[in-house]
Amino acid sequence: MNMFFNPSSVAVIGASNSPFNLGATICRSLHEFSPFGGAVYAVNRKGEDVHGCPGYSSVTDIPGHIDLGIIIAPALVVPGFVKQCGEKGIKHIIIESSGFSEGGEQGKALQREIDKIRNAYGMRIMGPNCLGVLNTENKFCCFYGIQKDDFETFAQKNGNISYIIQSGGIVVIVLESFKNDVVKAAKIISIGNKSDIDEADMIEYLSTDEKTKVIGMYLENIKDGRKFLKAAKKVKKPILVFKVGRTTEGVRAAQSHTAGMANNDLIFESACAQAGIIRVNSISELHSLPRIFTQMPPLKGKKIAVFTNSGAFGGSTADLRVQAGLEMAKLSPETQERLSRTGQIFNVTNPIDLGPALSMQTFLEIFDILLSSDEIDGLLPVPSLWHPMVIEAIMELVKKCHGYGKPAAIYTPNAVDKTIAYRNNYQVPLFESPEEAVRALAVSHRQYCYHAMKDELQLRAYYELSISQNNISYNDYADGA
Amino acid sequence: MNMFFNPSSVAVIGASNSPFNLGATICRSLHEFSPFGGAVYAVNRKGEDVHGCPGYSSVTDIPGHIDLGIIIAPALVVPGFVKQCGEKGIKHIIIESSGFSEGGEQGKALQREIDKIRNAYGMRIMGPNCLGVLNTENKFCCFYGIQKDDFETFAQKNGNISYIIQSGGIVVIVLESFKNDVVKAAKIISIGNKSDIDEADMIEYLSTDEKTKVIGMYLENIKDGRKFLKAAKKVKKPILVFKVGRTTEGVRAAQSHTAGMANNDLIFESACAQAGIIRVNSISELHSLPRIFTQMPPLKGKKIAVFTNSGAFGGSTADLRVQAGLEMAKLSPETQERLSRTGQIFNVTNPIDLGPALSMQTFLEIFDILLSSDEIDGLLPVPSLWHPMVIEAIMELVKKCHGYGKPAAIYTPNAVDKTIAYRNNYQVPLFESPEEAVRALAVSHRQYCYHAMKDELQLRAYYELSISQNNISYNDYADGA
Numbered sequence: 001m002n003m004f005f006n007p008s009s010v011a012v013i014g015a016s017n018s019p020f021n022l023g024a025t026i027c028r029s030l031h032e033f034s035p036f037g038g039a040v041y042a043v044n045r046k047g048e049d050v051h052g053c054p055g056y057s058s059v060t061d062i063p064g065h066i067d068l069g070i071i072i073a074p075a076l077v078v079p080g081f082v083k084q085c086g087e088k089g090i091k092h093i094i095i096e097s098s099g100f101s102e103g104g105e106q107g108k109a110l111q112r113e114i115d116k117i118r119n120a121y122g123m124r125i126m127g128p129n130c131l132g133v134l135n136t137e138n139k140f141c142c143f144y145g146i147q148k149d150d151f152e153t154f155a156q157k158n159g160n161i162s163y164i165i166q167s168g169g170i171v172v173i174v175l176e177s178f179k180n181d182v183v184k185a186a187k188i189i190s191i192g193n194k195s196d197i198d199e200a201d202m203i204e205y206l207s208t209d210e211k212t213k214v215i216g217m218y219l220e221n222i223k224d225g226r227k228f229l230k231a232a233k234k235v236k237k238p239i240l241v242f243k244v245g246r247t248t249e250g251v252r253a254a255q256s257h258t259a260g261m262a263n264n265d266l267i268f269e270s271a272c273a274q275a276g277i278i279r280v281n282s283i284s285e286l287h288s289l290p291r292i293f294t295q296m297p298p299l300k301g302k303k304i305a306v307f308t309n310s311g312a313f314g315g316s317t318a319d320l321r322v323q324a325g326l327e328m329a330k331l332s333p334e335t336q337e338r339l340s341r342t343g344q345i346f347n348v349t350n351p352i353d354l355g356p357a358l359s360m361q362t363f364l365e366i367f368d369i370l371l372s373s374d375e376i377d378g379l380l381p382v383p384s385l386w387h388p389m390v391i392e393a394i395m396e397l398v399k400k401c402h403g404y405g406k407p408a409a410i411y412t413p414n415a416v417d418k419t420i421a422y423r424n425n426y427q428v429p430l431f432e433s434p435e436e437a438v439r440a441l442a443v444s445h446r447q448y449c450y451h452a453m454k455d456e457l458q459l460r461a462y463y464e465l466s467i468s469q470n471n472i473s474y475n476d477y478a479d480g481a
Numbered sequence: 482m483n484m485f486f487n488p489s490s491v492a493v494i495g496a497s498n499s500p501f502n503l504g505a506t507i508c509r510s511l512h513e514f515s516p517f518g519g520a521v522y523a524v525n526r527k528g529e530d531v532h533g534c535p536g537y538s539s540v541t542d543i544p545g546h547i548d549l550g551i552i553i554a555p556a557l558v559v560p561g562f563v564k565q566c567g568e569k570g571i572k573h574i575i576i577e578s579s580g581f582s583e584g585g586e587q588g589k590a591l592q593r594e595i596d597k598i599r600n601a602y603g604m605r606i607m608g609p610n611c612l613g614v615l616n617t618e619n620k621f622c623c624f625y626g627i628q629k630d631d632f633e634t635f636a637q638k639n640g641n642i643s644y645i646i647q648s649g650g651i652v653v654i655v656l657e658s659f660k661n662d663v664v665k666a667a668k669i670i671s672i673g674n675k676s677d678i679d680e681a682d683m684i685e686y687l688s689t690d691e692k693t694k695v696i697g698m699y700l701e702n703i704k705d706g707r708k709f710l711k712a713a714k715k716v717k718k719p720i721l722v723f724k725v726g727r728t729t730e731g732v733r734a735a736q737s738h739t740a741g742m743a744n745n746d747l748i749f750e751s752a753c754a755q756a757g758i759i760r761v762n763s764i765s766e767l768h769s770l771p772r773i774f775t776q777m778p779p780l781k782g783k784k785i786a787v788f789t790n791s792g793a794f795g796g797s798t799a800d801l802r803v804q805a806g807l808e809m810a811k812l813s814p815e816t817q818e819r820l821s822r823t824g825q826i827f828n829v830t831n832p833i834d835l836g837p838a839l840s841m842q843t844f845l846e847i848f849d850i851l852l853s854s855d856e857i858d859g860l861l862p863v864p865s866l867w868h869p870m871v872i873e874a875i876m877e878l879v880k881k882c883h884g885y886g887k888p889a890a891i892y893t894p895n896a897v898d899k900t901i902a903y904r905n906n907y908q909v910p911l912f913e914s915p916e917e918a919v920r921a922l923a924v925s926h927r928q929y930c931y932h933a934m935k936d937e938l939q940l941r942a943y944y945e946l947s948i949s950q951n952n953i954s955y956n957d958y959a960d961g962a
Contacts, residue, residue: 169791169865169894176896220796244796283797284897284914310650315701315725316764384650413650415657416765416913417901432897433765 001197001205004091004126005135005187007067008038010142012088013081014073015099016044022096022144023072027051033151034139041066044079059084068092070132073098079113086121093118095128101193102129102436105273113194114175118196130192131168132382134175136185137211143171143190150175152221159184160213161290164202166191170283177287186211198223200231203263207235217241218283222268231324232275238293238447240278242286243268262413269362276450278435285439289433292440295398295429296407299441300450301377303329306351306402308382310413314351315369317380317434324442329376338369354383363393364400371404378441379408382434394428407444409437482678482686484573485607486616486668488548489519491623492540492571495554495578497525503577503625504553507765508532510622513631517621522547524562540565542577549573550622551613556580559609560594567602571739574599576609577625582674583610592676594745599677611673612649615656617666618692620800631656641694642771642833645683647672651699651764658768661905667692673702679704681712688716698722699764703749713756720772721759723767724749745953757931759924766920768911773921776879776910779887780926782858784810786851787832789863791894795832798861798915805923810857819850835864844874845881852885859922860889866903873910874956888925890918 010030015023023042029049030040042050047057056062059081060071069085071078075097085093085424100111111128118125126132132142136158141151143237143334157178165171171190177184189202198236199219205210205307222228232239243265272279280286306317318328329350331339339348342365347353354366370376381397383390394410401408411431412419423430431437491511496504504523508531511521523531528538537543540550540562550566551705552559556578558718566574581592592609593673599606607613613623622632638659643666646652659666661904668690670683689691698719701723703709713720742820753760785807788800799809810831812820820829823846828834835847851857862878864871875891882889892912893900904911912918 167791168791169789173894173896176899179896180898218793220793243798244800271598282914282916308650310648312648312650312699312701312725316723319725322630370495384653413654415654415660417661417898418657420898433845435763 001124001201003067004094004124005140006138008138009041009064009066010038010068010070011041011043011062011066011085011253012050012053012142013043013069013071014077014086015042015050015053015058016046017048017050021050023070024050025144026070026142027053027275029141029143029146029151033148034141034155035145036138036140037072038067038140039064042089049106059090060090063452066090068094070096071092072096072144073211074102075107075110075128079110079117082114082125082236083118086117086123088374092119092125092126092375094126094130094132095192095195096132096143097127098129100128111193115195125140125196126189127192128195128241129168129169131190131348133190134185134188136187153179157184158186160186160294162187162189162206162209162212162214162217163204163216163218163286164189164191165200165218166194166199166220167218168192172288174334175214179363180420181286181287181291182423182429183291186213194223198227200224200227203228203231203235203239204408207237213237215239216286216290217243218286218460219243219328224265225271228289229275230458231272231355232271232277238278238290238443239276240280240286240443241272242280242283246403264464266311270466274449278446280434285436288436289440291429291431292407292409292444293447296297296401296409296444297405299378299407300448302327302373302445303377304380305331305376305378305442306380306382307354307370308351309354309368309386310341310349311353311414311436312384313382313413314347314353315380317438318351318356320438321380323443324438326438326441331373331375335369335373339366342366360387360393360430362397363390367393367397367400371400371406376406378406378438378444380441381408381410383410391422391426392427394430395426400429407441409440410442411437434463482605482682483574484548485605485614485670486621488573488621488764490522491519491544491549491551492522492524492546492547492566493531493534493539493541493553493623494524494566495558496523496531498529498531499528502531504551504637505531506625506627507551507553507623508534511681512631514627514629515620515622515636518620519548520545521657532595535790540569540571540684547571549575551575551577553577553625555818556584556588556591556609558777558893560591560598560811563598563604563606564593567598567604570699572602572606573607575611575613575623576605576673576676577611577613577623578779579610581609582676583790592674596676606677607670609676610649612652612671614671615666615669617668623702634660638665639667641667641692641775642697643668643670643687643690643693643695644697644699644767645670645680645687645697646673647675647680647701648699648869649673654764655697655768661901662768662772663908663910664768664772667694672855675704679708681705681708684709684712684716684720688718693770694718695774696720697771698724699767700724703879706748706752710756711751713752713758717932719759719771719924720757721761721767721770721924722753723761723764739961757928759927766917769917770921770924771796772910772912773890773925774928778886779929780859780888780922781886781929783808784856784857784858784859785922785927786810786812786857787789787861787863788835788847788851789832790835790865790867792828792832792834794863794892794894795828798863798919799832800805801915802861802922805864805919807919807922807926812854812856816850816854816856820847823847823850841874844871845877846877848881850872852881852887857887858924859887861918861922861941862889862891864891864893866893866895872907872909875911876907879909888922890925892922 027386040053042053042055048055100107125449309353336348346355521534523534523536530534550571581588615622620636817829827836
């Protein structure tokens, strides 16, 4: 699989100098934008060079070995190109073109032809109907249509979350979101129709990828339930999945898009419980929740303390915490006494109301009191950013969280655009809403519990608990999907 | 009540030139920032002028009639000032100071003292522990601490949504959100502890306020259930409420903030159903959902059509629509045929997949086909903004929606900061997530149904339906709250 992410020679098949040619935009990224050092060739009818990449009229004419073939040509001519790749000895192919199993009977026939050729030559194929991969480490990116500014932004954002995404449209939102976040990408993989390589293959690859600490997935269907479950169970890294098709209508809509069966959702839900997969509720959670894993230690217990300058958030976050299965930490008279001694705190019971104005020193004292107390497992800070000092205090809090091994899911009550600007400018892990912050704590704790329970018996108990209402047996998913 | 919003003479009691004096910031807004034409006086121990407002050492020394007294002084001296206001004949008072019923036994005693004085002089009091009012129409704003830039931004945003907000902290978020929105404020009212004027009084006032088309509320408790229900039932305008205290923990937390009982949540829920109030799930919904009421016609039926360039959103929005109680519109062969004839549409069944690239003309044709069809009650457009032409098409769509009397809840798949920028720059009602857009359609339809059912019997049926699972009788709320 590594050749898909770290090739040293690439052929972009279907890249030409015609107006609006999508292959040309890939040549441009690979040759002009990127410090990616490998050789890049273009294949087109005229054999013309494209954006400085030497051109050939056939794959077999290219001199030397080719690690990766990227095909972006009309569906009808794709099987011929796949065959040329086979003859050339190319073992890894990304087909970005659409018009295959999602495109009616003719498309399905073309897909079968490609499958045959692939089997004959022993190749691995990603796609069709996909964007391929972005690897921020070596700056290899074969997404078509990417602009120079965007490319440079992502190239600088070398981080540790990787995404496996079935739809190209979602890739674009994920890419955009990285521009203003403290979370940064390792690899983004757009798998499209999954004629060969599927989500399970990519989970397996990312499980051993050193750069990847968290895996996010957008799926419209599962290709092979048993394989997916097996791959996911082996991974120690958090896996977050957004899957379309909770309702019959959603299933029907998804089928017309990337040509898969969206499967029985109840079974998928139970599979997630078995494998410790975190099922997220929206595409935006795929982007927001990883922050709690990449920037904070895990939440080892359920007892949460809130501190805020605005009493309004004491009440609303208390509701949310309870609904998320967490608990309001009960502060002992000793802890309350210690908090009182720091100065002007309005309310020293949990939720702690800091009142309008605190000094930096008081903030730091409060952080130490709360994080050092075994009455508290994690924090939900909702500080008002009325002064630049507060953001400095938040930066110190992030450090202290790592010191004490307890997380804080921080929400600053501002309009969302301002929150995003603070997050980006100061590189602190702010959440965009109180709901997101609470949800982040909940998934952090769930992930911790799952991996803390090494014993199979306990794992089963956890699983039974998660799906007790559904009455599904342990192996239903693998058998039924 | 009008004197709280349109006074012609105001005394800011407690405003002085001491450093960090909050009253001084009110004098600054009223006298320096604002074109608000009324007279503004300052009352302080030295009788000194503040930011150009003539100073007096007692309220009774001010010459002429005073419409509104704004008190912002330490709690202990507030009763004395209230008495001075009474002697001066001031009938309307806003007490912004804190330290009353939310502040222990001493505070409660001070509150009782104020109540007595108020009754003796027949005054109406807003607060204490509040920010008072912002009226964008005449630019009257008595919030303390407001900056010139902020003031000017809001002053220009003369719109038609009004908020009744119990907590000052929430006021700040709401104000910030207006900076980047197509929705604009009419009046913002921070009611604090509600010792006298409460949410029901303000609903009643706003129900006859011509500028107000939608009412948003943030509440931590209901002061008088029967009065609230009676006021809300009379209003034809949409009322959206976020109320803290869904769980016992939330109730406890809210009590320590603005000193009210958060009441039985189940009863509140049933009251909302009776009175046609829309209960929102987050503070951000208070800001996002009004867009569907201020910018779009109502959703009269349940049948929704989606069109998108990215098949990914066909599936996920179908799930959401069904979960929200709406339906996927079923397109007849005739409508599908008309859509096909427009050109390169990938999928003419609902969700409609537009494919990657359409011309402006094709967009307009599609809008007309969909909006004119009686198979469709509303639209959920998810167009990719790959070209400036698309935003122009969206602007045309908004106009067409008004022409056909059907709403569109538009989501453009971009990172949230980009969506906000588009919304602000082009003044189009974009939602920030697919969830928000679907929810907006759902509440629009609910509001329409509630007011379409004039018959009491039907209203009762609606109410029974809404709370059938709770087994609460029609009058429980008024009796129990």
